[in-house]
Structure formats: C-alpha cells, structure tokens
Amino acid sequence: MSQAAAPIPVTVLTGYLGAGKTTLLNRILTEDHGKKYAVIVNEFGETGIDNDLVVDTDEEIFQMNNGCICCTVRGDLVRIIDGLMKRKGRFDAILIETTGLADPAPVAQTFFMDDDVRAKTRLDAIVTVVDALNLAKRLDDSPEAEDQVAFADVILLNKVDLVSADDLKRVRAEIRAINPYARVIETERCKVDLGEVLDRGAFDLNRILSVEPTFLTEDNHRHDDEVRSISLEAGDLDPQKFFDWIGQETQTQGPNILRLKGIMAFKDDPERYVVQGVHQIVEGDHQREWKADEPRRSRIVFIGRDLDWAGLKKGFEACRA
Numbered sequence: 001m002s003q004a005a006a007p008i009p010v011t012v013l014t015g016y017l018g019a020g021k022t023t024l025l026n027r028i029l030t031e032d033h034g035k036k037y038a039v040i041v042n043e044f045g046e047t048g049i050d051n052d053l054v055v056d057t058d059e060e061i062f063q064m065n066n067g068c069i070c071c072t073v074r075g076d077l078v079r080i081i082d083g084l085m086k087r088k089g090r091f092d093a094i095l096i097e098t099t100g101l102a103d104p105a106p107v108a109q110t111f112f113m114d115d116d117v118r119a120k121t122r123l124d125a126i127v128t129v130v131d132a133l134n135l136a137k138r139l140d141d142s143p144e145a146e147d148q149v150a151f152a153d154v155i156l157l158n159k160v161d162l163v164s165a166d167d168l169k170r171v172r173a174e175i176r177a178i179n180p181y182a183r184v185i186e187t188e189r190c191k192v193d194l195g196e197v198l199d200r201g202a203f204d205l206n207r208i209l210s211v212e213p214t215f216l217t218e219d220n221h222r223h224d225d226e227v228r229s230i231s232l233e234a235g236d237l238d239p240q241k242f243f244d245w246i247g248q249e250t251q252t253q254g255p256n257i258l259r260l261k262g263i264m265a266f267k268d269d270p271e272r273y274v275v276q277g278v279h280q281i282v283e284g285d286h287q288r289e290w291k292a293d294e295p296r297r298s299r300i301v302f303i304g305r306d307l308d309w310a311g312l313k314k315g316f317e318a319c320r321a
C-alpha cells in the first residue's frame with residue numbers, strides 16, 4: 001500500500017472511572033515524539049470538565065458529550081472520523097479516550113463494521129488503564145471493568161504506589177485470569193515508554209473473536225444502569241467551607257463515589273483550583289489563572305451509585321462565598 005493510502009492508526013484508551021486515562025493522554029500529548037494526534041474524548045457527566053483537564057496543546061480535540069461512546073454515540077464517532085479523514089495529512093494518528101463506563105467492544109467494532117472507516121483507519125491497540133487499588137472491587141461490581149480488561153491489547157497496571165507488593169501480585173493474577181494475552185506494564189501516574197503503548201500493531205481480531213465470537217455480528221454489550229452522575233455549578237466558593245464539605249462527603253459516601261472532579265473558583269483566588277477523587281482519595285491543585293474573558297464558575301461532577309444526590313446539591317450550595 002502506498003504511503004498516502006496507508007490507514008491511520010487508532011488507539012483506544014479505556015479503563016474504569018478514575019484509573020488514569022487522562023493522565024496517560026496528557027503524557028502522550030506533551031511528550032516529544034514528533035507525531036501529531038487527533039484526539040476524541042468521550043465523557044460521562046454533563047459539564048465538560050474532562051476537556052478542561054486535558055493539557056493545552058495544538059492538537060485538535062473533539063468532544064463527544066451526548067452519551068456513552070459505546071451506545072448512543074457510535075454514529076457520532078463514525079461522523080467525527082469521516083470528518084477527520086477529510087483533513088488527512090494534518091495528523092498521524094487518532095487517539096480515543098472513552099468514558100470509564102464504556103465497553104470497548106462496540107467502540108472497536110466501529111472500526112470493522114463501517115466500510116468507510118474500515119478502509120481509512122486501522123485499530124492499532126486497545127490500551128486499558130487499571131487502578132491497582134480498586135480493580136478487585138470493580139471486577140466484583142462493574143461488568144464494564146471486566147470487559148475493559150478482557151479486550152485490552154496493552155494494560156497499564158497503574159497506581160502501583162497505592163498498593164503493597166503482595167496486593168500487586170494478586171491484581172496481576174486477576175488480570176491474567178481474565179486476559180492472558182495482553183502485555184501488562186506496571187506504572188505510577190502512567191509513566192511508561194510511549195513506544196509500549198502507541199503504534200503497537202497489537203489489535204488482534206482473531207483473539208477478540210475467541211473472547212467474543214459474536215463480536216462482528218451482534219451488539220451485546222453490558223451496562224451498569226445503577227451508575228449515575230450529578231453536576232453542580234455555582235459562582236465563587238469559600239475554600240474552607242468547600243474543603244470541609246468535600247472531606248466530609250468523601251468520608252461518609254466514599255465507597256459509593258466512583259469518581260468526582262471539579263474546577264473551583266475560590267473567593268479572592270485568581271487561579272482555577274482542580275479537585276479530583278476516586279472513593280476516599282481526593283487530590284487538589286491550582287491549575288492556571290482564570291482568563292479575563294472566562295466566567296468564574298465552580299463546577300463539580302460526582303459519579304456513583306446510591307449517592308445522596310439531594311444532600312450533595314445542598315452541601316455544595318452551602319459552600320458559596
């Protein structure tokens with residue numbers, strides 16, 4: 001095949017809520033590898049916070065926020081890729097970050113089912129980021145987490161800093177029991193030689209057909225309907241009230257909080273403050289100054305099961321400055 005007609009490699013980044021997908025994406029976008037990526041980001045929740053957490057680069061980023069990539073928006077994915085192909089030559093490869101609740105199978109299917117997409121792209125690898133601390137729980141309660149491991153060509157066993165050597169061994173064994181074929185790489189904050197992740201030529205349709213024989217013919221993916229999200233918005237907040245509140249909520253509702261993330265405007269603070277959490281672990285840091293033309297809004301999204309939604313709303317509103 002001539003260079004001009006060579007299909008564009010596509011890497012699908014998957015992994016459960018909070019595992020480290022955006023951390024990996026930011027690494028790929030900031031490292032000096034001489035390649036240009038078109039990035040497609042799909043997120044769960046309504047506020048578009050994810051896009052704000054991806055580093056500023058000159059890469060083009062397409063957001064798909066109208067639903068989960070593996071269900072309602074596959075048509076959108078095909079359309080975005082079709083659109084991208086009209087600008088061929090401006091990028092070398094495509095990266096897709098799926099939501100933490102996506103089943104990677106239907107996303108991968110798109111690259112085999114749609115004739116146009118199939119002719120112009122090549123699914124390079126499904127890269128799954130796994131949270132070493134929380135994987136065991138997710139395999140118990142979330143079918144998506146198991147699918148993500150089962151379909152991976154490369155697995156980043158991330159957050160190794162949060163577990164003991166024994167626990168890490170156990171997690172490795174659980175991964176192996178589900179997927180004996182994927183390359184498993186242990187990482188902290190997804191620090192990995194990008195050659196291990198990109199341009200692998202790793203996606204193996206025959207292996208996938210052995211995991212899911214109906215892969216090319218049926219849409220049989222599983223979904224966890226109990227997971228819901230709430231996005232809250234306000235103006236300037238009182239930082240002390242906010243930190244007390246978020247500490248309290250993560251202590252009491254932590255086991256049910258699969259993910260939280262927000263961008264805060266604190267009173268008298270010229271910088272945006274980013275808060276992120278998975279269960280009881282919460283991190284926060286200043287990100288950058290608010291731009292002159294940017295409204296100072298505090299936004300936070302909680303994703304979880306059986307959360308006290310009304311209580312969260314009330315608590316957040318009480319943090320107003």
Ligand SMILES: Nc1nc2c(ncn2[C@@H]2O[C@H](COP(=O)(O)OP(=O)(O)OP(=O)(O)O)[C@@H](O)[C@H]2O)c(=O)[nH]1
Pocket residue numbers: 015016017018019020021022023024050099100129158159160161162187188189190259276277278283
């Ligand atoms: N301790 C520790 N924290 C990590 C590591 N990798 C990522 N994190 C933190 O975990 C949180 C989630 O990371 P993200 O990269 O946003 O995870 P994600 O998979 O993109 O999350 P969603 O898009 O919400 O599904 C952030 O607070 C990160 O700073 C790690 O190796 N160790």
